[in-house]
Amino acid sequence: MDDQNKNLILATVLSFVVIVVWFLLFPPPEQAPNDPVPASEAAQTTQGAETGTAMTPGAEPATGTAAPSAPPATEEPAPRIDIDTPSLAGSINLRGGMIDDIRLKNYRETLDEDSPQVTVLRPEGERDPFYALYGWVPVTGVEANAVPTDQTIWTVEGTPTLTTDTPVTLTWDNGAGLIFTRTISVDSRFLFTVTQSVENTTDAAVTLRPYALLRRHGIPSDLKKFFVLHEGLVRMSDGELEETKYSGMEDYDTDSREGAPAERIEVADNGWIGFTDHYWMSTIIPDGAFRSTAKYYPNREIFQTDAVLPALEVAAGQTATTDSRLFAGAKEWETIRRYQNEAGVTRFLDAIDWGWFFFLTKPIFAVLHWLHSFIGNMGWSIVALTVLLKMLLFPLAYKSYASMAKMRELQPEMEKLKERAGDDRQKLQKEMMELYKKEKVNPASGCLPILLQIPIFFSLYKVIFVTLELRHQPWVGWIRDLSAPDPSSILNLFGLLPFAAPDPDSFVAILSLGVLPILLGISMWLQQKLNPAPTDPTQQMIFAWMPWVFMFMLGNFASGLVLYWITNNTITFMQQYAIMRSHGFKPDVFGNIRKSFSRKKAVEGKK
Structure with a gap:
């Protein structure tokens, strides 16, 4: 099977997974x-x-309370x-x-x-x-x-x-x-x-x-x-x-x-x-x-x-x-x-x-409840919880972020390898593996932060969706219920136009993005700019669209969960930004990266 067909199959499978997850999380409303x-x-x-x-309550012999019967319509209520x-x-x-x-x-x-x-x-x-x-x-x-x-x-x-x-x-x-x-x-x-x-x-x-x-x-x-x-x-x-x-x-x-x-x-x-x-x-x-x-x-x-x-x-x-x-x-x-x-x-x-991840959901909620007892606002408690989780995971995530920074350093050399290998994919893969081994880089380690976040994400989603303590809890301004989606809508310019947002159960609601979902998409895009781009063009296209696809997918999620994801992305961006600078890169506010003069000179000196 050639690479083009593989990429087409990969894109099709990813699209199917997105659709399935969407309908599982948001089934169509019943009559x-x-x-x-x-x-x-x-x-x-x-x-x-x-x-x-007879509706017997399960004792022997099979006799007991008779089937329940409503009083006759003519009889006075008891x-x-x-x-x-x-x-x-x-x-x-x-x-x-x-x-x-x-x-x-x-x-x-x-x-x-x-x-x-x-x-x-x-x-x-x-x-x-x-x-x-x-x-x-x-x-x-x-x-x-x-x-x-x-x-x-x-x-x-x-x-x-x-x-x-x-x-x-x-x-x-x-x-x-x-x-x-x-x-x-x-x-x-x-x-x-x-x-x-x-x-x-x-x-x-x-x-x-x-x-x-x-x-x-x-x-x-x-x-x-x-x-x-x-x-x-x-x-x-x-x-x-x-x-x-x-x-x-x-x-x-x-x-x-x-x-x-x-x-x-x-x-x-x-x-x-x-x-x-x-x-x-x-x-x-x-x-x-x-x-x-x-x-x-x-x-x-x-x-x-x-x-x-x-x-x-x-x-x-x-x-x-x-x-x-x-x-x-x-x-x-x-x-x-x-x-x-x-x-x-x-x-x-x-x-x-508490679900399958009860070993995570129970302590996560206990910490969230404890933070709320001090802060008094569940929205800010979610922000504080996210900071604590990022601090706890940072020692493990640091190696991954550093590995991604090194992958950024190797981008020019990888481009040269692609030019020399031409259409010989086997040769390219072999030389890339030799380069990784020489520079002591593990390209798969960049996935570690994502793998760590998946169970935490689902556990926090479970906590926010299931627990009563987030029901009807406000955060700031227009967010009056962290267990419900962001009520603002881009379709009425977030309340500036004189008509209401579409019904949350309607299909149009998918396009009715609120402030938080838009901030989520932007934060994911900024974070992605710091990651090394995939070498395959199809994969590059898929990853380029992912922030905006997730922006629409998560638009109808509970505001508390979207708030967590925005905070998580923001902290991740700041951590990666600092690590990139420590490796001689200078990202700007939009994630565009250039090498510092000293780092560029050091790399040229190696050659």
Whole structure:
């Protein structure tokens, strides 16, 4: 194969890789889902479902809570208990005793001050129903209809409002000698503690299994579906982390008892199970051993996670009690770390999607968080983090930059070799290798800084995209959200013309470069000017276009990531500039290089 064909294939492959990476990072927007089913239609659907497979929380025998059913349209809604804490607002539904209405006081959906608060849990009848339900599975001595279900109307004792200082207690008497009690408390952040007890007033022992479950109706309408982000099932089972997307839950093996795809794990010591979104999460945290079950009900399009605790035998005249916790809130690093270290929630920090490079993303974020505690501005903290990373890598990068400077020195001699070799490529390669060996130059060492930056780049991209701490964080001026693309646009002269920038999801947005992407392209171009040009013309052309291709590719990346890349390029340019001068070159501000007189004389003296 001749060189021309090789170069053509290389250019084609590089172009294909760029296109693939672009569509992986920015998949086309999906159509918005249809409006939720009206309550009346939902009631008819769920009433029909009651005659089918029961939604049992995974205990034997295969009986337990019936399929969830919405109240008839003519029936009045059940009373609710308000939730009011420094971090949470919402209510508890006395029908089923469900925790199904949780809003985050300190987070809003958009930057607008009037934007609605972020909702984590929602009741049936609203968009994306998602709620927590607790109960008991009868084992022996109890009829299936003698335990509370999701339609049971509970009675509240004492205060009607759940606060950090005032727990609420719900009771239900089954009329057959069993009295069920549920006490719910909450801390100042996002952790609920649910204490379930059953009093046996009969003259015979009974056995029941307490459970807690999270039930999500359908795939969330705001699912991001980015390959770098996990959304769906997340659970920890005796130190083993599992992350399964919703599509993966649909592919579970069918449970022979319930007819639904399910996967069970017997947790011997500790763990937790639930669902994670981009920035929010809801997980059940049992106290001790439990059966961890993830399942999907295709007839209702319901995703469910169960935590079924060991069976409790309640003797006549005795009471049995069990505790579990529920996290429903924001994935704040500091809060989750405190629950892990102080509340004993095993490896809870792993609920944040750190990715394959977790050994880099975890410490990088920890340092970023520490810098932010001093600086107070996440944008400048990213700049400071970049400086620290460049300082850490400089000893390794110095050799590469020095090697590139030496390659610059050899450019005139390499041109002479090309003239002497003519079309004899084999002779040219042989003489070039002899020259490299003589001058002790490794042409491949110039790739080392790039190879070092790749995992750091992806780790920082992961940190900026996944962690909540950068959401809605401003930097300077027009950059009000470092987790979002630069909102300025060259198409309206950065706000000088009287019309808005195009929608970020439109194709035109690719051409709508902001200030930061343009600075990124310029910084890459300046840095590239200091590097020795490839000897092959096709490669020269590819490298010449790369800064501007990346300028468009990264234009819709998070502003924080673009800020990091600009800072990194700027520091790299300054380091290479200083090293080039130490080797007798005088680069100008645009990277154009000429030899100093003394260096030129030294080179001529060698000849």
